Amino acid sequence: MFIKQLSVFLENKKGRLASLASVMARNGIDLYALSIADTTNFGILRALTNDTDKAARILREEGFMVNTTEVIAAEVDDRPGGLAKVLDVLDAGGIGVEYLYSFVRNPSDSALILFRVSDTEAAFKALTEAGVRLIGLDELSKK
Amino acid sequence: MIWNEQAECGSVRDRRAMQLERLQWSVRHAYEHCAPYRAKMIAAGVSPDDVRTLKDIEKLPFTTKQDLRDNYPYGMFAVDMEKVVRIQGTSGTTGKLTLVGYTERDLDNWAECMARTSASAGLTPKSIVQISYGYGLFTGGLGMHGGAEKMGCTVIPISAGNTERQIMLMRDLGVEALACTPSYAMHLAEMIEKMGLDRSEFRLKYGVLGAEPCSEAFRREIERRLGICVTDIYGLCELTGPGVAYECAEQQGMHINEDLFYPEIIDPETGRVLPEGETGEIVFTSLQKEAFPVIRYRTRDLTSLTSEPCACGRTTRRMSKVLGRSDDMIIVRGVNVFPTQIETILMEMGEIAPVYMLVVDRKSNMDTLEVQIEVSQKLFGDTVKHIEELVNHIGERIRTRLGVSATVTLVEPGSLPRSEGKAKRVTDRRKI
Numbered sequence: 001m002f003i004k005q006l007s008v009f010l011e012n013k014k015g016r017l018a019s020l021a022s023v024m025a026r027n028g029i030d031l032y033a034l035s036i037a038d039t040t041n042f043g044i045l046r047a048l049t050n051d052t053d054k055a056a057r058i059l060r061e062e063g064f065m066v067n068t069t070e071v072i073a074a075e076v077d078d079r080p081g082g083l084a085k086v087l088d089v090l091d092a093g094g095i096g097v098e099y100l101y102s103f104v105r106n107p108s109d110s111a112l113i114l115f116r117v118s119d120t121e122a123a124f125k126a127l128t129e130a131g132v133r134l135i136g137l138d139e140l141s142k143k
Numbered sequence: 144m145i146w147n148e149q150a151e152c153g154s155v156r157d158r159r160a161m162q163l164e165r166l167q168w169s170v171r172h173a174y175e176h177c178a179p180y181r182a183k184m185i186a187a188g189v190s191p192d193d194v195r196t197l198k199d200i201e202k203l204p205f206t207t208k209q210d211l212r213d214n215y216p217y218g219m220f221a222v223d224m225e226k227v228v229r230i231q232g233t234s235g236t237t238g239k240l241t242l243v244g245y246t247e248r249d250l251d252n253w254a255e256c257m258a259r260t261s262a263s264a265g266l267t268p269k270s271i272v273q274i275s276y277g278y279g280l281f282t283g284g285l286g287m288h289g290g291a292e293k294m295g296c297t298v299i300p301i302s303a304g305n306t307e308r309q310i311m312l313m314r315d316l317g318v319e320a321l322a323c324t325p326s327y328a329m330h331l332a333e334m335i336e337k338m339g340l341d342r343s344e345f346r347l348k349y350g351v352l353g354a355e356p357c358s359e360a361f362r363r364e365i366e367r368r369l370g371i372c373v374t375d376i377y378g379l380c381e382l383t384g385p386g387v388a389y390e391c392a393e394q395q396g397m398h399i400n401e402d403l404f405y406p407e408i409i410d411p412e413t414g415r416v417l418p419e420g421e422t423g424e425i426v427f428t429s430l431q432k433e434a435f436p437v438i439r440y441r442t443r444d445l446t447s448l449t450s451e452p453c454a455c456g457r458t459t460r461r462m463s464k465v466l467g468r469s470d471d472m473i474i475v476r477g478v479n480v481f482p483t484q485i486e487t488i489l490m491e492m493g494e495i496a497p498v499y500m501l502v503v504d505r506k507s508n509m510d511t512l513e514v515q516i517e518v519s520q521k522l523f524g525d526t527v528k529h530i531e532e533l534v535n536h537i538g539e540r541i542r543t544r545l546g547v548s549a550t551v552t553l554v555e556p557g558s559l560p561r562s563e564g565k566a567k568r569v570t571d572r573r574k575i
Contacts (some may be wrong), residue, residue, distance in 0.1 A: 007525030011555045037527050041552055044525055052218050063557040069525045098526050099378045116526070 001119060002070040003137050004052040009065040012038070020045065023062050028053045032140050033114060035101035041097075048083040048114065050141055056124070071116050072123055073140070075133040078104060078111040086113060087130055093126035094120055105140075112140075146219045146262035146294070147255070149400045151457045155405055155450070157184050158458070163197050165430035170194050172204065173436040176221035179214050180206075180438060189309055200405065201416055202429060205439045209534055211241050220244050230382035232280040240280070240302035243380055244434040250289065252431055256378075256400045257290020258385030259357060263391045263398070263455075265349040266320050266376040268295030273313055275331075276354065278302040282384025283354050286508060287322045290386060290423075303327060304336050316327050320349040325357035325365060325373075330561060332368040347371050353378070353385055358483050359464070360490035375464065382427050383442055388462055393454050396461035398557045406460065408448050409438070422447045426460060473503050476510045478547040488540050492522055500559050505573040512549040516540065517556050 010016045017036075023033065030050040037044045044071075047057045049132035056066045076082035083102075090097060104111050112135060117123040127134060145151055169220050171191040173180040184190060187204045193199065211219055214301040222244075229250060236413050245253065260343055265273060272291045276283030284302055291298045297317065301309055310459060312318070314531065321328060335342075347369055352362075353376030362373050377397050378385035388397035399406050404427045408417045411424040429437045445466040453461060466481065471482050482501055490498035498517040503510060503532065514537070516522070522533055530553065538551045560567060 005525075007523075009530075009553070009555060011553075011558065013555075016555070039527055039531070044527060044530075046525065063555070065520070065523050065556050067520070067523055067525050098528070113144050135223070 002124070003048060003073050003114070005069050005071045005114070005116075006045075006047045006052050006055050006059075007047060007067045008047075008059060010036075010043045010045055012041055012043060017045070018057070020064065023059060024055065026051070027054070029058070029118065032105070032133055033101065033103040033112070035099075035114075040041050041054075044104050046099075046138065048137070053139075067105075068114060070120055071114050072120060072127070073135040074115065074127055074138075075110050075135055076113055079107070082111060083113060086127065089126050089130040089132065090115075090117065090123060093121045093122060095126065112132075144265075144267060144458065145264040146259040150400070151259060151398065151459060153458060155458055158401055159197060161402060162430060164429065165402075166197065166405060167191065167194050168430065169430050169432070169436055170438060172221060173431070173438050177191065177436065179210060179218055180336075180436070183210075191232045195424060196455045197405070200407065200439065203428075203439050205414065205426065205441050206437055207441045208241065208381070208443075215240070216242050217244075217272055219438050227434050230280075231282045231285070231380055231384060231422060232555075233282070239455070241381060244282075244432040245385075249383070249432055249434050252265060252403055253286060253386060254289035254293040256383065256403065257286055258293040259290075259378055259400065260374075260386050260389035261287075261290050261294050261296065261320075262349045264320065264388050264400060265372060265392065266291065266294060266296055266351075269486060270319045271297045271299065271316055272322060272350075273299045273301055273316075273318045275301055275303055275309055275321065275327060276385075282378070283322075283379045285551070286378070286386060287351065290323070290533050300311050305337070306331060310340070312334055313347065314340065317346045319346055319349060320575055321347060321369070321371070322351040323353045324378075325361060326355060326356045328352050328365050328369065329361070336368075345370075350374070351376060357464075358486050358490065359371055363494055363498070364490075371498075377444075377462065377465065379442060379444075382429065382433065382437060382442075387427065388540075391453065391455040391457060391562035394466075395453065396449060396463045398453070398455075398457050398459045398461050399448075401459045403429065405430055406448060406462065411441075411443075411524070419448055419450060422463075422466070434458055439535075473501065473512075473571060475505065475512045475547050478545065480512065480545055485568075487542065488537065488544060489516065492537070492540075494519060496523070498556075498561075499568065501569045503569070503571045503573055510573065512547060513548045513552055513553045515554050515559060517559055518553040519556065522553065 032048040034047045059066045074086050098116040099114045102113045183204045189202045226246045227244040229245040232240045274287050278284030312495045350371045350373040366373050374390040376385045379386040388399040390397050407426045408423040417423045426439050446462045450460045500515045502513040534551045541549045
């Protein structure tokens with residue numbers, strides 16, 4: 001139950017993010033979740049969308065450097081300790097977290113944490129065995 | 144195919160005798176009809192009579208680009224204007240043009256050089272040749288044109304630019320040979336892929352790619368992507384244009400048209416002539432040029448010469464691939480840096496067709512070198528760690544290989560300037 005995530009290389013130049021957003025808008029790409037890692041010279045935008053392959057294709061045509069990566073989306077209780085529980089499982093399994101970001105679609109829902117980990121297969125196994133619910137892209141779109 | 148058996152494959156002894164005769168003519172012609180040459184020879188205490196052997200050429204003063212600039216526009220011409228049938232030129236980095244002239248016979252000799260080049264690259268009178276070198280003052284387009292026409296090829300004089308139309312014609316007309324700069328050939332290959340066209344729709348077999356330095360890896364990549372055999376050409380407009388030397392199918396250096404140009408390799412610092420095999424600056428003397436003779440012209444191109452026999456059967460001396468041109472060589476904190484060195488490093492890292500730019504600046508009296516590289520699918524991983532490691536790794540390789548530290552910056556694809564002629568790899572912002 002991996003989710004294909006979009007990663008885009010962005011130079012730290014005025015207007016790049018706006019132009020990316022407008023390409024997405026023009027092509028009817030729905031953004032579910034978004035995060036940006038920023039450094040002095042560049043940023044990496046990571047996003048979940050309703051159609052990752054289409055988004056990647058369109059952005060490439062527009063000259064963006066795009067990659068897709070598999071990430072894991074874990075559902076956690078939206079209360080103190082929700083994240084800690086999941087991280088403990090990964091830690092116990094010796095699985096490193098490269099990065100993570102979270103989002104909540106509706107205030108009533110539980111929170112979702114998106115992980116990129118050192119070993120996706122192992123993380124999947126450990127989290128499933130620990131009873132953590134992992135969400136697929138189809139489920140996200142229904143929310 | 145060999146175009147001119149006698150000139151290309153004749154005996155070395157006969158060639159040396161002919162060269163001496165022609166050198167004596169050329170030196171005398173320059174001395175008698177071109178005041179700057181005469182003045183320089185007189186100042187150096189030599190006269191045409193002092194040239195009794197080929198080695199005597201070493202007594203003659205060098206000619207530099209500055210001499211040509213100082214005598215702009217007609218000062219270096221050695222015939223009456225009524226005999227000059229063409230002007231070509233090159234834009235200098237300092238803004239002033241270098242202009243050269245040709246008599247009808249000069250043009251014919253140039254076409255002869257390019258016909259030999261074309262034959263050596265694999266072309267035959269049946270070939271359909273697309274010339275995507277720029278036409279105009281730049282010698283690439285018209286130079287190739289003259290040679291291919293002399294050979295009897297079908298020539299498409301499309302010049303540079305309008306890449307999609309270039310590709311359409313290349314496919315529709317069944318073009319067999321492409322003549323352009325290596326960077327433009329790569330650009331065409333990229334566009335063909337981008338347009339989703341299959342290579343089987345094309346009949347391309349040969350590429351005659353010159354006019355800018357190109358690493359061996361870059362050549363192989365063009366060959367792979369376009370499915371062609373690429374041969375290099377050497378030349379500069381001061382000498383005539385492309386065709387001074389050309390590769391054969393062996394791809395082991397470029398055969399010099401020695402019946403028309405006499406080569407020497409010198410130490411660029413001392414001007415001393417170096418023994419065969421050593422790398423230095425190549426200096427040429429024209430042996431037959433009428434309108435614009437050149438005596439010991441300092442090309443600023445670094446290369447070496449060999450007279451080892453070549454498997455192709457030609458007996459002319461070969462010059463190795465040019466390591467760099469002084470136009471692109473930059474001196475950063477006293478270290479000579481060639482853009483091709485950066486290209487080689489990137490290609491060793493698996494980068495296929497790197498697009499990059501060297502930006503040199505001076506901050507607080509200290510030279511800075513920034514290498515901007517367009518991020519590619521190969522280089523882009525989706526974590527900051529990955530990119531930073533990569534940037535450090537490239538920086539480290541540049542430092543150890545070139546002996547100069549550089550800031551490496553990744554930029555988005557398509558953000559560096561593309562050229563349809565010679566690729567621009569250096570921006571020098573220093574105000575010295």
